[in-house]
Amino acid sequence: MPELDAGTNLILIIDDSADTIRLLSGMLKGHGQILFATSGEAGIRLAQAQQPALILLDVEMAGMNGYEVCAALKTDPTTTDCAVIIVTAHTGMGSEIRALEAGAVDFITKPFNPPVVQARVQTHLRLQQHTAMMRQLANRDGLTGLYNRRYFDKALTQEFERHRRQHLSLALALIDIDHFKAYNDHYGHPQGDICLQRVATAISTATRRPGELAARYGGEEFVVILPHSDADDTKRYGERLCEVVRSLQLPHHASATAAMVTISIGSVSMVPSEESTTLQLIALADQALYQAKAAGRNRAIVSTWPLMPRPIGKGSPHAV
Ligand SMILES: [Mg+2]
Structure with a gap:
């Protein structure tokens, strides 16, 4: 679009x-x-x-x-x-x-x-x-310059339909800054905003293939649409992005995970079927993000559909 x-x-x-x-x-x-x-x-x-x-x-x-x-x-x-x-x-x-x-x-x-x-x-x-x-x-999102949630929703619907018609794998990555509340509490909100901007720039730099789209999903969450990406591509993308953010070396003394700012990524790759919906795609990425956090954060986890059918949880499990 x-x-x-x-x-x-x-x-x-x-x-x-x-x-x-x-x-x-x-x-x-x-x-x-x-x-x-x-x-x-x-x-x-x-x-x-x-x-x-x-x-x-x-x-x-x-x-x-x-x-x-x-x-x-x-x-x-x-x-x-x-x-x-x-x-x-x-x-x-x-x-x-x-x-x-x-x-x-x-x-x-x-x-x-x-x-x-x-x-x-x-x-x-x-x-x-x-x-x-x-x-x-x-x-656009005013703080980070990435696409905003509204634009993302529109773009995802279009990409989902296109991948369904063409029987291609569409991937979605949900990205969350680890211990961001603690970061804000420790460094203050102005520094928190700078952190969001630095991470957003890193995401946008790592998201350069044609058709890839990075957006701010809300708060300290970002989302990336990866067209024509199977589980392996998606895994590589996630691992690279975690590395790019680590290499920013933004100190995070309030983090229980590392001495610097890190991210967790939950991704899903699927060929949309007639029955599947964008909400399912987002829920599966959300579930993978929860797993990445449960496994110790600072990592990327990919789930695939329908190879890993799990019940879709209610609410936003990674918010706990
Ligand atoms: Mg004339």
């Missing part, structure tokens, strides 16, 4: 007249990278592939007209965030309302007045940048 910030300042012109495309491209030089398409159908395909920040869309075209193209872009989740400005020779309230009803953010009339075109494009590019930033912030 990519965030839509890559398309910022990419401008797509959809117009069946090469002259208009040339004219608009000239006016918008320096405002962004210009792409163009000469039909509505080609424009939609290009928008899906490139996700431009802004689309200048001609109304009068052979095939799909601009209103139809606009409505199609707005109902497609991959292009719904692109801002569309309708371009037409028709003036008057009727066409303006029709453009807005189709989902356009603005309206430009021919013949063009270059300063007006430039000002409107500039305004909407700025708004798009702002929206992209807000969207990014809404998906």
Whole structure:
């Protein structure tokens, strides 16, 4: 689930007249990278592939007209965030309302007045940048910069469905900082926050394969989605991550486990079946985390499904 910030300042012109495309491209030089398409159908395909920040869309075209193209872009989740400005020779309230009803953010009339075109494009590019930033912030945890719980929940549901369709192993790792309450009590909350940030950075550095996603799950708990990972991959990942955090050498004099900050990891790897759910996946990882803690912490334990069918416990056993 990519965030839509890559398309910022990419401008797509959809117009069946090469002259208009040339004219608009000239006016918008320096405002962004210009792409163009000469039909509505080609424009939609290009928008899906490139996700431009802004689309200048001609109304009068052979095939799909601009209103139809606009409505199609707005109902497609991959292009719904692109801002569309309708371009037409028709003036008057009727066409303006029709453009807005189709989902356009603005309206430009021919013949063009270059300063007006430039000002409107500039305004909407700025708004798009702002929206992209807000969207990014809404998906991130403020303290650690990792993805937040809300974004994780969405991403997990998508990955789970994808792995189910493709019959692939999906792994999930739940990570908990050992004796973190004691850390906070001993060093104080500001230092505790720094500890969370250092561990989060270590997790994010160790989580770099395409599609892997690290999030703050809550408090001192983190969670990582590992696509296409079987039990062996997952075990290796967990052991490496424990080592990476140990090698930070963050002193923890209140820890009963080691002289430095350590983590426990509970993971699960499964090929999602028709009956299985994301809640099961999380519960199994949670159970493995409980085992890692019971076995002395500072370690990674992987459980697999359905090789190790255990009743799913109630509540959060590792919280005790
Ligand atoms: Mg035309």
